[in-house]
Amino acid sequence: MLRLFPWLTRWPVLSAKGMSDVHANIDCRLELGILTRAWLTLRIHLHALHETPRAYSLAAWWRIRGKRVRAHAQFAPLLARSPLTYRLWIATEPSPPIRFGSSQGAARIVALIHDDKADAHALARTQASLAAQGIPALIAVPSSSAADLFDGHAECWIMPIFAGDMLAPGAGEAYRRAITPGTRLIYSDDDLLGTQGQRHSPHFKPTWNSELFRHLDYLTGACILRAHASTIAELGDGWPARIVAAVATADEGMVSHIAQVLHHRRGRPAPHRLPAVPIEDAALPRASVIIPTRNGLDLLRTCMEGLARTRYPDMEIIIVDNGSDDPATLAYLDALRAAGHHILHHPGPFNFSSLNNRAAAQASGDLLCLLNNDIEIVDPDWLRIMAVQALRPDIGAVGAQLLYPDGRIQHAGVVLGICGGAAHAHRLLRPDEEGYHRRHALPQFTSAVTAACLVVQRAHFEAVGGLDETHFPVAFNDVDFCMRLNRMGWQSLYEPRARLIHHESVSRGFDRDSVGAARLAGELAALKDAWGTHEVVDPFHHPQLNRFSEHFVVRL
Numbered sequence: 001m002l003r004l005f006p007w008l009t010r011w012p013v014l015s016a017k018g019m020s021d022v023h024a025n026i027d028c029r030l031e032l033g034i035l036t037r038a039w040l041t042l043r044i045h046l047h048a049l050h051e052t053p054r055a056y057s058l059a060a061w062w063r064i065r066g067k068r069v070r071a072h073a074q075f076a077p078l079l080a081r082s083p084l085t086y087r088l089w090i091a092t093e094p095s096p097p098i099r100f101g102s103s104q105g106a107a108r109i110v111a112l113i114h115d116d117k118a119d120a121h122a123l124a125r126t127q128a129s130l131a132a133q134g135i136p137a138l139i140a141v142p143s144s145s146a147a148d149l150f151d152g153h154a155e156c157w158i159m160p161i162f163a164g165d166m167l168a169p170g171a172g173e174a175y176r177r178a179i180t181p182g183t184r185l186i187y188s189d190d191d192l193l194g195t196q197g198q199r200h201s202p203h204f205k206p207t208w209n210s211e212l213f214r215h216l217d218y219l220t221g222a223c224i225l226r227a228h229a230s231t232i233a234e235l236g237d238g239w240p241a242r243i244v245a246a247v248a249t250a251d252e253g254m255v256s257h258i259a260q261v262l263h264h265r266r267g268r269p270a271p272h273r274l275p276a277v278p279i280e281d282a283a284l285p286r287a288s289v290i291i292p293t294r295n296g297l298d299l300l301r302t303c304m305e306g307l308a309r310t311r312y313p314d315m316e317i318i319i320v321d322n323g324s325d326d327p328a329t330l331a332y333l334d335a336l337r338a339a340g341h342h343i344l345h346h347p348g349p350f351n352f353s354s355l356n357n358r359a360a361a362q363a364s365g366d367l368l369c370l371l372n373n374d375i376e377i378v379d380p381d382w383l384r385i386m387a388v389q390a391l392r393p394d395i396g397a398v399g400a401q402l403l404y405p406d407g408r409i410q411h412a413g414v415v416l417g418i419c420g421g422a423a424h425a426h427r428l429l430r431p432d433e434e435g436y437h438r439r440h441a442l443p444q445f446t447s448a449v450t451a452a453c454l455v456v457q458r459a460h461f462e463a464v465g466g467l468d469e470t471h472f473p474v475a476f477n478d479v480d481f482c483m484r485l486n487r488m489g490w491q492s493l494y495e496p497r498a499r500l501i502h503h504e505s506v507s508r509g510f511d512r513d514s515v516g517a518a519r520l521a522g523e524l525a526a527l528k529d530a531w532g533t534h535e536v537v538d539p540f541h542h543p544q545l546n547r548f549s550e551h552f553v554v555r556l
Helices: 006-010 021-051 053-064 068-079 085-091 120-131 146-150 171-178 229-233 241-248 297-309 327-338 352-362 382-390 458-463 477-487 514-531
Strands: 109-114 155-162 183-193 199-203 223-228 254-265 287-293 315-321 342-345 367-371 375-377 395-403 409-411 414-416 422-424 444-446 453-457 491-502
Touching (some): 021 053, 021 068, 109 120, 109 171, 171 254, 315 352, 367 382, 382 395, 382 491, 395 477, 414 477, 453 458
Parallel strands (some): 287 367
Antiparallel strands (some): 155 223, 395 453
C-alpha cells in the first residue's frame, strides 16, 4: 500500500505549541488541505480499482515492480475517470495573480454580457463577478452600445461573456498583465459550473490553433479581444461568436493563451459539423505512394487492393522490398511489376527512413504518400482528402485517422513529451465517443503525425532532407521529420476525414529483445536531444494535462 500511495508516509505532524494564533491557524488549514487531498486521492484510487479492477491491478503491479513510467502511463487514464479527479486538481490549482497595481489602468477592459434570456439571479451573479474585479459591464447588443462601450476611445478591450458565467479570482488582473501592443486576442482555459455551483469538465486548451478553431469555437466566452468602434458598429447580428471569429482570424496581431482556468461557465459552444473537403481533381498533381514491405503477403495484398479502389486522378505506386524471401510474396511482387508498378529491392537491416528516402528519390509525383503495408483502405477518397490539405502553402505533413481492426483509434495525431518521448493522441478511444472535447474527431494542427499514412509535398520533403536514416532508422523518424517541417513554417495537420485501418497490434508490449530495446533507447535519446521531449510541453497539449497518458486527462 505504501508503494502505491507514498504520500501516506509524508503526512506532517503539525502542532500549534509555541506558535502565535496566526501561525496555528495557518498550520491547521495546511493540515486540513493535506488531509483532504490525501482522502480524495485514496477515493480516486478506490474508484479506479472498483471500475477497472484488472487494469488497475496491472498498473499497480508495474508500480510495485518499480516500473514507474509504465505504471504512470496505465494509471493516468484510469484515475482520470473518477469525478473526484478534477476536485483534487482544484485543491492544488495554480491561482492567477491578485495584485491590483499599475497594470489595472493600463488597458480598458469592458465586459459585454450576452443575456440569452438567463434568469435574473444568473445575470446578477455575472455582474457581481465582474464588478469585484473592476471590470465595467454592459448588457446590450454591441452595435447599439458602441458609444458607451468605447467612451470616446477609438478602440478598447472587450470581454464577451454570457449571463451566468463567472470569473475566477484574479482573472481580470491576469488578462491585464497579458495585454501587449501586438496582441489582438487573449484567451484562457475554462470549466463548467454544475447546478450546485460545483466546478467540472475543465477545458485545458492548446496554444493558438487556427485549424482547430475553424471546427471548434474554444474562444467565445473565455477571452478578451481588441476591437475598433467601426468594427462593432458594423457587426449586426451574430454576437458574440461573430466578432470573436472576425478578430481571431484577422491578419494583424497575435493571439495568445493564458494557460489558467479564468472562466467558470454554464455552457460552451458545440463543435461545428464537419463539412466535406472540397476536391477538384483537375487541381490534384501526381501522387507517389511509397510502401516499404518484407514478406507479409496478406497485408500487402489487402493494401494494394485498397489502392486499386482509391479514387485519385494520377497515382504511381512504389514498393520497396526489404529482402522478402517468401516465394509467394516474391511471385506477387513480380506480378505487380508486370502490371506496371515500381518494385525497388533494398536488402539489409530494416531502416524505415532509408527505405522511404530511396523511393522518394525515384518518385515522379509532386506529392509523396508514405504508407505502411499493413494499412487497409476503406474510403476511396482518402488520398484526395489528404492531398487537398497537403497542397496548402502553410501545411507540411498531413496524417489520417487510423483505426485498429476492432474500430478503436490507433492514431489521431502525435503529442510530444508523453512518457518523455512522443505518443499517439487519443489511442484506444472509439471515434463516436466524446473523448476530450471531440479533439480526436476534428481537423487540427499537431506537432507531428505518423508516417504509417502521411502525405507531404515532395518539395517540402526534399527541403528538410527527408527522413533521418542515422538517428531514427526505425522509431520517431516521423516525429523528427514533422518537427523539421514545422520549423520551416510548414505545420503538421491531422485530418480525421481521411480514415483508414491500421493492422498494427493493439497489444504490442513494452518489452523487446535486447538489440531492439537498445536501438529504441538510442532513438528515444536522440529525440530528447533534438527536440527536448523530456521537458518541453507540446504547444497543442497543455501543462495541466497528464504527460503519461495518450488520452487528454487532468494531471495529478
